[in-house]
Amino acid sequence: MKRLDLFRDVLDKQVTDREKTKMGRVDGLVLELREGQPPRVVSIEMGFVVLARRLHPRLADWFLRLRRRVHVRKQACYSVPWSRVLDVSPFCVQLDVEAAETPAFDWECWLRDHVIAHLPGVAK
């Protein structure tokens, strides 16, 4: 059995998609507590609000309030079921997703289309 230390090997690690595009970090881990059985990792979470919650709950509330005015990202917290994890290597946690289609890339795509595309000298 391969041993995985959640804190050392998974939390805060670089997340990439199928094509190895960097799409964020493991900002949070969710465990499911089961009656009479050992706990199980059900999902990883990504998003500023997850980071904010790690620092202070009030910071997370403030973040969520701010989000009501800015509608770029579809979900504040992008939760990926552990079943979509392809590989955990020393470099990254690779997910079986396409980065550009996930909430983790909403800001990236928005900024690309609304800001970068309007700056001079960008190849279309």
Added chain:
Amino acid sequence: MNMKKATQLALGIVTGVGGFFDIGNLATSAQAGASFRLQLLWALALGTILVIFLIEMSGRFAAVSGKALPDAIREHFGFGFWLVPFLVLTLVHVLVLASEIGGICFALHLLTGLRPAVWALPVAILVWLFLWRSIFSTIENSTSLLGLLALGFVVAAVQHHPPSGELLAGMLPSLPHHDPAKYWLIAVSILGSVMAPYLFYFYSSGAVEDKWDSSYVGVNRGIAFLGMGFGSLIAFAAIVVAALVLAPRGIEVDDYHQAAMMLTDAFPFWGFILFAAIMAIACLGAGIEVSLSMAYTTAQTFGWNWGEDLNPREDARFCLVYTGAIFLSSLLILFGIDPLKLTLFTMAISAFVLPFVAIPFLLLMNDRKLLKEHANGWISNTVAAFLLVLSIVLAVVTIPLVFLGGS
């Protein structure tokens, strides 16, 4: 050693020279030489030895682990731990970038007579265009080759025949005969400018961009030693020139105008223009590195796609970080902050933040799971321990010194 590595070594050394000497070194060297002649050479020598070790460790870390520092620190110590160094580093990046932009603006002011503030936005656009249109290696090579103009200081220093007895005496720390607070503030600022945090954070990301692996450990050692060594030679020469040209005339540098006289004795006709050119090019090269360093650090902290070789459409957030940083920093100059005062303040702050940015890094250098046989040995760790203590001392004494010896 194969051809590719030999080229990397040569380029790396040139980059070291070009990247090392920036506005912080120029300002602190001019002040040190003008006010205390050669008495502060020891601070530069000490800083140089330490920065050689810091750069060597940062490059070795990146080559062996394949990871840049911000990436690895967040991963190993967690977001909560990394947040403080990250915020501190962001503040320092903005301040240093503003100082570099201020340096270019002042050089243009020397050449054209127009106020530095007038140049703030054009210079910001110039720095930005370099990053926007070029790829990593072009940036590295072009600015560092031009940076060799700074060797003009070395030529001038040799021409002035510095007294060798005083040179040697300056290499040993001694107590000042006047203005002790100013003396120690400049000493601290020299250390802050030589061990600039952006330097070793940037270097590790650069090594990852250049796809180094464990076979580069030797090349890296050469670059660290020769690149930083030669770079420091220029700062060394700048102190000597300031000591022999400015100090005898009683000129203290509290404005870059006074520093601009440094090369006119050695090169009567074009010394002034050479000084302005060195200042502009050194600051441009460093400004580009600092902007990139800020973008690397932010992108790696949040796991965004990053790389100067990617098209901006592939790493929008990365590009917008350096774009934002450049324009934000240029505002400080646009609003008329004095570039020299800003630089000296920034160098003191750089010294103040050293423990925050260096301690996590030095701890990581001992992670055998990550670095295996390339983890720090006893020599590196002895230096690291010394650096740790020194950085804490610097953090404690800097702020009182800024008030006492304040510029």
